[in-house]
Amino acid sequence: MNALKIPVKVATYEELVPQVGQPVLINDKPIALFKVTSGEVYAIEDKSPHPKGGVLSEGLVSGHYVFCPVYDWKISLADGLVQAPDEGKVQTYKVEVRDGDVYVSL
Template sequence: MISTITRIPVANYSNLKVRAGYSIKIDDKEIALFKLTNGEVYAIENRSPHPKGGVLTEGLVSGEYVFCPVYDWKISLTDGKVQAPDVGQVRTYQVEVDNDIVFIVI
C-alpha cells in the first residue's frame, strides 16, 4: 500500500494571534491551530479526550500546553499527551510554514 503525503494550506501565519486557538476542518477532522509566543505553530485534534470533549480552541494556552476549558486538563501541544494526574491523548498533526502560509501535513 502506497501512502501519499498531502500538504493542505490552512492559514496565513501573519494572521495567527499568539496564544489563541483557531479551528479548521479537513474532511471530517476538526483541528485546532495554536501559535506560541516563540512563533512555533502546532496543530492538534480540537476535542479533549475526556467524555465531555471540551473544545480545545476555547482553552487557555501556556507555554507548549493548552488547558481544556471543561475540566482544565493540561494537554501538550507537542505530543498531544494529557499531563498527570489526568490521562489521555489527542491526535497531533505535522505543521509546516512556507512563505507565510501554514500547512497541515496529512
Template sequence: MIKTIRRIPVAHYSNLKARTGYSIRLDDKEIALFKVSNGRVYALENRSPHPKGGVLSEGLVSGEYVYCPVYDWKISLVDGKVQEPDNGQVRTYKIEIEKDVVFIVL
C-alpha cells in the same frame, strides 16, 4: 499500498495571534491550530480526550500547553499527551510553514 501525503494550506502565519486557538475543518476532522509565544505553530485534534469532550481551540494557552476549557486538563501541544494527574492523548498533526503559509501535513 503507497500512502499519499497531503500538504494542505490552512492559514497565513502573519494572521495567527500568539496564545490563541483557531478551529479549522479538513474533511471529517476538526483541528485546533495554536501559535505560541515563541512563534511555533501546533495543530491537534480539537476535542479533549475527556469522555465528555471539550473544544480545545477555546482553551487557555500557556507555554506549549493548552488547558481544556471544560475540565482544565493540561494537554501538550507538542505530543498531545494529557499531563498528570489526568491521562489521555489527542492526535497531533505535522505543521510546515513556507513563506507566510501554514500547511498541515496529512
C-alpha cells in the same frame, strides 16, 4: 499501501494570534491550530480526550500547553499527551510554514 500525506494550506502565519486557538476543518476533521509566543505553530485534534469532550481551540494556552475549557486538563501541543494526574492523548499533526502560509498534513 500507505496514503500519501499531502499538506493542506489552512491559514497564513500572520493571521494566527499567539496563544489563541484557531479552529480549522480538514477533510471533516476538526483541527486546532496554535501559535505559541516563541513563534512555533502546532496542530492538534480539536476535541479533548475526556468523555465529555471540550473544544481545545477555545482553551487557555500557556507555554506549549493548552488547557481544556471544560475540565482544565493540561495537554501538550507538541505530543498531544495529557499531563498527570489526568491521562489521555489527542492526535497531533505535522505543521509546515512556507512563504508565510501554514500547512497541516493529516
